[in-house]
Amino acid sequence: MIKIFDGAMGTMLQAAGLKPGACPEQFNLENPAAVTAIHRQYVEKGADIIETNTFGANRIKLSHYGLRDKVREICHAAVGAARAACNSDTKVAGSVGSTGKLIAPLGELSFDEAVDVFKEQIGAMAEAGVDYIIIETIIDIQEMRAALLAAKSVTDKPVICQLAFGSDGRTVTGTDPQTAAILLEAMGADIIGANCSLGPAQLLPVVQAMAEATDRPISIQPNAGMPELIQGKTVFPMQPDEFASWAPKLAEAGASIIGGCCGTTPEHIAAVAKALQAYTPKERPVSERAKTTALTSRSRTVFLGPAYPPVLIGERINPTGRKVLAAEIKSGSWQMVKKDALEQVQAGAGILDVNMGVPGIDQAQAMAEAVTELSMLIDVPLAIDTTDPAALEAGLKAYPGRALVNSVSAEPDRIKEFLPLAKKYGAAILCLPIGTDGVPQTAQERVEVARKVVEAALEAGFRRKDLLLDPLVLTVAADAEAAKETLNTLRLYRKEFGFPTVMGLSNVSFGLPCRPLVNAAFCTLALDAGLDAPILNPFDATLRDAMNAALVLLGHDKQGQSFSLKYSGASVTGATLGTGQGMPGAVGAGAGTASAMTGSTAVVAEEGDVLSKIRRAVIRGEKETIITLVKEAVEQAIPAIEITEQGLTAAMTEIGEAYGAGRVFLPQVMLAAETMRAAFQTLKTELPTQAVTSKGRVLMATVKGDIHDLGKNIVAALLENNGFTVIDLGKDVPAETIVAQAEAQQADIVGLCALMTTTLPEIDKTIAALKKAGVPSLTMAGGAVVNNEYATQAGADGYAPDAVSAVKLAQKLMQLKG
């Protein structure tokens, strides 16, 4: 049977006399009879569950009204007012809304303080005798986690968790309904749903997504459409009949509790009750997805199990054996951790393992900080890899998702300390078959030890889909049977438990040469034996290639479609394919080497003489190729001046013309300039005695007051790589400094740049100062707001609308100077 929730409270309170700006929750104290009367209307119209008037009855919200100390009093009065309106079978849900503050790092409220604030409110309502707790209209999953944790710590009453989703189907902080449902179910939410922000039509897909992701009952309380402001009052346009027409559709989609939020009235609820009278609810089948093990970040879900392709767990965020990383973590810097995270995800990791095991540091603090930083940076789920319970709790608390605990062994202390923490925060656990007797050797022994962890976890309230298994990987060089036992363990795990399996691979090859090859072979065997998530180094190309091939062979990559996309054209003659060629995930693949003009990767067997090749390499921005070509030209005894003029400068002229014609774009010109730079540097090294003559000395500056110097930097780079000597004074440079430096540096040309109208007059001022001081340099001006007319009136000798033009102008000015 579908349960009917009540509708809006705020608008009803206003109709009952609540003054604008007054505290709605204070009405419970001042006019409890009016509150009861509102509740009673809903009960009489068919509501099975009514919500207390306590949406903002937390001390943070109440402090706005000077009522910070009245939480308990208000909550008790509110529950009393609701209870007084009930029929014998009416239930009362204690309403808990947001504190109005986002939790750190998104906002400034600490997670612990949020939990404490919610505990106070929820504890008071539980004490006063509500039947449910309803946490509602929450826009951030971390605040929902805090409230749910608080509820679970102070009451055994069922908890309803309702988020507010936007029109894009996500909360404003990015959580989708599937991810929310999986995470909240894992944390113990009894009923999951959504309310507010949207009307029933927009919330229908939210219900569908949740129903697919969880076996929990689903509650839904839409607004009566999108509000309008009519004569200063917020009005919701959807009438009761139209609103109620959605109720059977919402029920069909999986909702079993339906009510209303903003703009709904007792009439809306009466219409919903009527619309559902004839509706016979069907038993909602539990979807396969809802039975599957899943991990989540704030905004993404990853499923694990035989029905899903194996997921790669990146192992790099681990200071063991990585001195530089350990030192960074110890110093409190997270740059390397973040870089490792981004690159592993780019390389194909679907989960990241996080280990902060640096001796001598506060691992709990480090774990909290690392997890916080990573949760802001990447959207794949995390595995918290630690043996320290304090670090585990710190990581789980900070993480706005459902993490994997890596790992829980059969050792009594570990079971006692880790299981409650994982349960509390809704994490999945990796069961490790190591007991007090150490590492079991045979597959059967490992199954029996793992069974102890599994049984302890199930007894502690974990669901089967919370559990993953590690088969243990020992070194094959020390024990010839080690790999086979691991593979046998994987097979037995699948037969005995059917849980997803996870293991680190690299131990197997310890002590052997060519370890990546051994690891790769082992990985493919393990995948066939039932491994769902290998923990490995995603940058190991051999492993990755082997895994990609295994995905085809095991039927996860249907007809090898992904494989074909990745490997079409790859070489098969080398020792490994792992060069990154053709692989989108390859770190650094093609960076800085691809052609600016054609996108091709290298100049191979180019036609023509070496100077032509040099010219083409510059145009294509092929930095690596140019070095070889310049050396080749030097070997052919071509003079530096000839290489410069007929090869390099000719290329820059050509690309400049292409830029002017709109055939190439500025970054491509800059690639060519970089290539020129590499060529000049090679020439300098190869022919130190044949110095290339400077085409002129150009002093560049962004004028005083102007802090944007990207444009000036681009001009300087192009001038420098077209043979000019550039003296770059930087940005925000006063006129007097420019004058002094132009004299001291004997500049042929002074280039001035201004971006903003506010700094434009500094160009006039500087040119005037140069003239007054009798500096013989010619001047050129440019920048976003400069035009030819302005440059002329300022007395500049030339105006350059862009960097390529600046090079031409400088050449022209040098001709003028004679």
Add this chain to the structure above:
Amino acid sequence: MPVYRFPLTHIDAAEARRYAGLAKAGEAFPEEMITSACREGLLYAEGRAAWHSYSYDRNTATILANPVLSLEGRDIQNHLHEAEEVVLLAATIGPAIEQATEKCFADGHYTKGLLLDAVGTTAVEMVADKANRMIEEEAARRGYRATWRYSPGYGDWDVSVQKALLPLAGPSGLDISVTEGCMLQPQKSITAVIGLIPRHGNPESTDDTEPSEGNLKAANTESVSTDKEKDAHDIKGDKLICRKGCAACPKTDCIARKL
């Protein structure tokens, strides 16, 4: 005025490509260089924003803050001509990306420097988008719809307003300052005003909630020239007004483009 930090788990490579001036370059410029710059940009960007709403007197074009702020400029006044409230927004990604850009140029990695600069612009706009969404959602709950965000320097709204605007938008904890030349520091920061207009019936009926390119600098209107492009706009007086919004607009280099 709390400071909000926003997760940035990716930076839109297509937008970065556009800001780098490569919108029309297609495959002639390696995508990997852009995605690599986006990935590196994530290491440097720390997206933060703050905002504050004020009543707005549209008759006198005055933001009723303390101190009050009178809006000078026909374009900003037009933009807010239906607004009852305004939200002043400040957003930044911090200084690290511009430092990295400068280092790139100093080291001769010009292209990467150029791309990182474009990535920074993309990132700060994405942060502002996230803040914008929170503002819109909150406004919608109260029966308002939001105009697109309008920044100093658009149209005839002079950047000199930054000095008055920033303190009303962002608290000191946001670590944005205004230079004597009215530039924001860090450079990858923005301020903007968003008008809140009461919703009355069909929200699609008013064009002014979408970017009005004619309000922007002349350079932007000059390039709206093809028939296809004109189809996406109405001409009202001397202004081009977007009818269909950014998604339908072919003018991909519009500085107010949201997509």
